[in-house]
Amino acid sequence: MARAVMRPFLTDETSLRADAQRNRERILAAAEEVFLERGAGASLEDVAKRAGVGIGTLYRRFATREELLAATYSARFLALAESSRARDADIGPLDGLRAYLEELVRHTSVYRGLAATLGTVMQVGTPGCVATSEEGARLLRRAQEAGVIRPDISFNDLICVAVAISLAIEQDSSPQTRIAHLVGVFIDGMAVH
Amino acid sequence: MARAVMRPFLTDETSLRADAQRNRERILAAAEEVFLERGAGASLEDVAKRAGVGIGTLYRRFATREELLAATYSARFLALAESSRARDADIGPLDGLRAYLEELVRHTSVYRGLAATLGTVMQVGTPGCVATSEEGARLLRRAQEAGVIRPDISFNDLICVAVAISLAIEQDSSPQTRIAHLVGVFIDGMAVH
DNA sequence: TACGATATGGAGGCATCCTCCGTTTGGCAA
DNA sequence: TTGCCAAACGGAGGATGCCTCCATATCGTA
Incomplete structure (x- = not known):
């Protein structure tokens, strides 16, 4: 239940001293490995040690x-x-949203235990988070303007859906087909009939 | 990420020694209080102390x-x-399912942090869990037999929906109306069109 | 080259988990 | 009633993890 912490996110170009920058990258690489092995709740001391x-x-x-x-x-x-932006021209608004959601769920399922904190993670404000949020909001707006998604659906609803499906995937072990199935259900629910 | 533990659940009638039975009830009462105050992640030693x-x-x-x-x-x-069984006669299959889901979400939102573990909790096999599972499965079957819910929806999908909505409720603080809104979306998604 | 701002690392205090085992107690059989 | 023992008790203690703090080391600039 960590509170969302809003603070300026330091990207690579920020004036970090050379050693600090180097360590930052080592930590990220180690974190990637450790989270993959033991899930998003892994010990941070292990991460530091491996880095x-x-x-x-x-x-x-x-x-x-x-x-x-x-x-x-x-x-x-x-x-x-x-990749979502790239396929924009070739795909209708509804299927664009569907593809986005499926991909989001797949990304969220990489680390066991990430799903539950996705909401918080999305608020931290890294360039990636911002880009993904904006893209999701854009797709939603587009679909609503095209009249294929109900106007009372919010971006939060999308995140909530992604979290739900990721959690479901984590629990049973019936992966890829179930993602598509659940995303389909939710897309139908949000669609204008 | 606790594994689901299937073991016979000891109910009151089970042969527990009198002192054990008394303590069991004290622990439950204390747990109720502590979880309400500090969420589902509260210290178990605090629970023991209070009991x-x-x-x-x-x-x-x-x-x-x-x-x-x-x-x-x-x-x-x-x-x-x-209560779900009680209203069965007065309500259609779709609205019955809707009411069940809304109530499930409301129950799941009582302790902050419970939602994320609901799936596991539902597998533990207390009488309450079993009753709620069976009732949900029954409502789903009824709605599917009436032809108002898609046949490819599973009971797991329902739980997943409840988890999703509970998580959403926990994060923003826009409670009752949002429950109904989200349940509505999901019901629409599961409905036959 | 020297100096100050920046960064480092890990000891240590604290919280929690969970196990283990010496002690206590309830309930039954004699 | 008494005595016995299986069942239950409690809490010390080892293990792990979180996070802070500060004496020390390092970088980059003047």
């Missing part, structure tokens, strides 16, 4: 677990927004 | 947090199943 860095260094750079998760995800989320 | 019982006693009776949560919820869930 060859003191725990204090990790905490100075990433004040909360959510910040670290979000940073680890930033590249992935950037790619998601990118 | 006036050693921590070992708590663990012997409830091997996991999920078991304790489920037991605490058992009465609530029993009531839920009961």
Whole structure:
């Protein structure tokens, strides 16, 4: 139940001292590995250890677990927004939203335990989070303007849907087909009939 | 990420020694209070302390947090199943399902943090969990036989929906109206068009 | 080269989990 | 009633993880 922490997110170009920048990257690489192996709740001291860095260094750079998760995800989320934008011309508004949701769920299911914190993670404000949020909002607006999605659906509803499906995927182990099935159900629910 | 633990659930009539039975009830009462105050992640040692019982006693009776949560919820869930059955005659299959889901979400939102573990909790097998599961499955079957809910919807989908909505409720603080809104969306998605 | 701002690391305090085992107690059989 | 023992008790203690703090080290600039 971590509170959402809004603070300026430091990207690569920010004036970090060379050693700090190097350590930041080591921490991210280690976090990626450790989260993959043991889920989003893994020990941060393990991450620091694998990065060859003191725990204090990790905490100075990433004040909360959510910040670290979000940073680890930033590249992935950037790619998601990118690929969604890329297929925009070739796909209708409803299917665009469907594809976006399916991809979001797939990304969210990479680390066991990430789903439950997705809402918080999305608020941390990394470039990837921002890009993914904006893309989702854009797709939703587009579909609503095209008259295929109900006007009373909010972006929060989308995130909530993604969280739900990811959680479901985590619990039973019936992966890919179930993602499409559940996304289909929700898209139908949001559609104008 | 606790694994679901299937073990025979000890109800009141089971041959527990008198002192054990007394302590079990004290623990449940204390857990109810503590979880209400501090959410489903509260310290179990606090629960034991408030119950006036050693921590070992708590663990012997409830091997996991999920078991304790489920037991605490058992009465609530029993009531839920009961009231759902009671209104069965007065309500159509679709609205019956809707009412059930709304009530399930409301129950699940009582303790902050319960939603994320609802799936696990539902598998623990307390009388309440069983009753609620069976009632949900029955409503779903009824609605599908009436031809108003798609045949490819499973009971797991329902739980997933309840989890999603509860999580959404926990995050923003826009309670009652949002429950109805989201349940409506999902019901529409599951409906036959 | 020297100096101050920046960064480092890990010890340590605290919270929680969960197990283990010596002690106590309830309930039954004699 | 008494005595016995299976059942239950409690809490110390080992293990893990979180996060802070500060003496020390390092970078980059003047």
